[in-house]
Amino acid sequence: MPSNESQPQAGNNAVLRNINPSYTGFDHIRWYVGNARQAATYFVAQFGFNIVAYRGPETGSHLSCSYVVTNGNARFVFTAPITSPNNTWDKRASGADRQQLDEIHAHLTKHGDGVKDIAFAVDDVTGVWEHAVQHGAISIQEPQLLKDQSGEVRSATIQTYGDTAHTLINRSAYQGIFLPGYQAVSGQDRLNDLLPEIDVIEIDHCVGNQGWDGLDSIVNYEDALNFHRYWTVDDKDMCSEYSAMRSIVMASPNEVIKMPMNEPATGLKKSQIEEFVEYYNGPGCQHIAFRTPNILQAVENLTTRGVTFLSVPETYYANMRKRLASANITLAEDINLLQKYNILIDFDEGGYLLQIFTKHVVDRPTVFLEIIQRENFDGFGAGNFKSLFEAFERDQEMRGNLLLACLFLWGKLTVRYFLSVLQENPLTYVLGKNTANLRKEVEENSQELRFKLAQPSHQKIQHPYDPASVHSIPSLNAVPMDIFNAPNNTETRPRPYHKRYSISTPGHHWL
Known part of the structure; x- marks a missing residue:
């Protein structure tokens, strides 16, 4: 046998x-x-x-x-x-x-x-x-x-x-x-x-990272494999202060196979999805989730075996305690132990989810693993995405990959510029080209110029820019403001919901 x-x-x-x-x-x-x-x-x-x-x-x-x-x-x-x-x-x-x-x-x-x-x-x-x-x-x-x-x-x-x-x-x-x-x-x-046992039930899901506009690949799952869109969330919910992504979960007709797909979304700095695609040289499997019946025991035993996990700040658990109390949700697990082991929590009226993510298991910052416990909860931890993004960004910063991004977007054309923050002037534009060439490029490629302003991670912009003084920026004086005139409904991509520094003038639409 x-x-x-x-x-x-x-x-x-x-x-x-x-x-x-x-x-x-x-x-x-x-x-x-x-x-x-x-x-x-x-x-x-x-x-x-x-x-x-x-x-x-x-x-x-x-x-x-x-x-x-x-x-x-x-x-x-x-x-x-x-x-x-x-x-x-x-x-x-x-x-x-x-x-x-x-x-x-x-x-x-x-x-x-x-x-x-x-x-x-x-x-x-x-x-x-x-x-x-x-x-x-x-x-x-x-x-x-x-x-x-x-x-x-x-x-x-x-x-x-x-x-x-x-x-x-x-x-x-x-x-x-x-x-x-x-x-x-x-x-x-x-x-x-x-060594202590690690109790794994099965593979819960496998996540694939795509490049920009890569979620088009879900059509292959719908048409070729008869999968359907099981769960989706856009970049306004899946972002930190600096980066964002969009995600769609594809599921087999009977929903025993679930394949989440991620693509990067516009943000102030390079997202973990962009970092993956660059180091992996294309789309690929980002992580595999193992379902376990007892995540506290699993994480304790994994830690004993030497597995390292992403860390979560204490403020996350302070806020989570308030959210759980407000929703009248009671966890079977001790939240103090969940905090000790950096385990994330998500919930709805029907149940809750506990999850934790390892650091990368290969030399390139590409593939990692997830440990997940489901208690009558079929979601994917949308309530944890901000904390998860911030945890990834801390590791990205250690690798020197949490880069600044000043994006000019027109259609599918994206050009990155870097900005510096000086004490004398909140914003000094470093365009890398003269304003005549900038004007020509904008006029040829777009009706809309979008500025995504970024600052070094160790600094904060002390004075948000005053929209009334837009004409006082020396590097923009040579650019006639009529090229910035765009219809209010112009939109090339859904916008992440996080803090932005935007510039606008009467009659001109800016992001």
């Missing part, structure tokens, strides 16, 4: 809702990494996973190796190259193996360690794949049947945002540990015998 690890069940929501969907949950998440053994061991040591399967030269894979690790129903696969690109000496490798080797090396060069494939468990691989391809999805692998002595697995793969893929898998006729070609790794890792 196969061990329990060999048959992780997808999310229980499908059973609870008494439906028989095409999607039955997350099957696994495959990472491309530089060292698969080391990555697997890291998740064993810090997150309490167990290595359950292996594929490498001993199993007939001569160009790459993979380790499969599980905790509860969450399953990660770490795949790494074991030869250099353009390897010609090993004649045993197939064409498909060489193609994957090139793909892994290209991924590592472009993105670093990161998520390559978010695999979905489905009950009809061919049906889901055919519908996806007929509705615009790009096929990476047509439906195929993989067999060994333990049975058969049917799978197919399509492309999603960036270089990420979705493999569709039906393993209902398979009794093996993972997939054909993998061998079981027996025995629990001895390190887990010495």
